[in-house]
Amino acid sequence: MLADGLGSNLARVRRLCALLAFIPLLAACTVETSPGPGGGGRPIPGPGMCTMEYAPVCAERGGRRQTLSNACEARNRGFDIIHRGECRRQPEVRACTREYNPVCGERRGRQQTFANACEARNQGFQIIRRGECRRQPDRRPDREPDRRPDREPQRMCTMEYAPVCAERGGRMRTFPNACTAGNDGFRIIGTGECRR
Known part of the structure; x- marks a missing residue:
């Protein structure tokens, strides 16, 4: 009978030890709740250790x-x-005047005409020229097999300055780079500025 009492006490001690072993583990756990929609900010937690x-x-x-x-x-x-x-x-949104001084803006390869530069910038467009955007002719590769990629309309161009001389309809013009010349429908005839 003494052995039975000692065995049951030993089992209780083991369960108690197992429970005590898990308490530090539970104390290390934290629960974070989200304030939900429209809820306020959460309280600032105490300092913790972070890596650099x-x-x-x-x-x-x-x-x-x-x-x-x-x-x-x-x-x-x-x-x-x-x-x-x-x-x-x-982006900082500005109040714009109603002045009509059209500009052509471009964003992600798409061109659009705006009433003024302020309107274009508020919509996230970069101004590429004064005046309305030129309507690009509908070019199809099957009709122009000799078309080169540097003459395709509406390519995104860098601000690189590598001047080229280009021609369209007998008119020569200097462009900051080959890409911008191609976008305006000009054919490159030489590197550097045009000599008249």
Whole structure:
């Protein structure tokens, strides 16, 4: 009978030890809740240890976006991570006049005419020329088998300055590079500026 009492006590001690072994593990766990839609910011947690790794994240707290060196730093400072990488600069929207001074703007290969430069910039377009955009002729490769790629309309061109002399309809003109000459429908006749 003594052996039965000792055995049951030993089993209780083992269960108690197992339970005590899991308590530190449970204490290390934290639960994070999301405020949900329309909820306020979460409280700023205490400082934690983060690596010095530079893996930038764009994070937000209180309606303010900031680029932080890594996700750990963002969480430790109470920021919500929006995306990996640096925060993109938010375009500044300006109030524009109703002045009609047309410009041709381009974004991602698409050209569009705007009433003025302010309107074009507010829509995220880069101004490529004053005046309305020129309508490009409908060119089909099956009709122009000898067409070269540098003469295709609406190519994205760099700002590289490598001047070329080009001609269209007997008119010669200097362009900053071959790409811009091709976009305007000119044929390159030489490198460097045109000599008249």
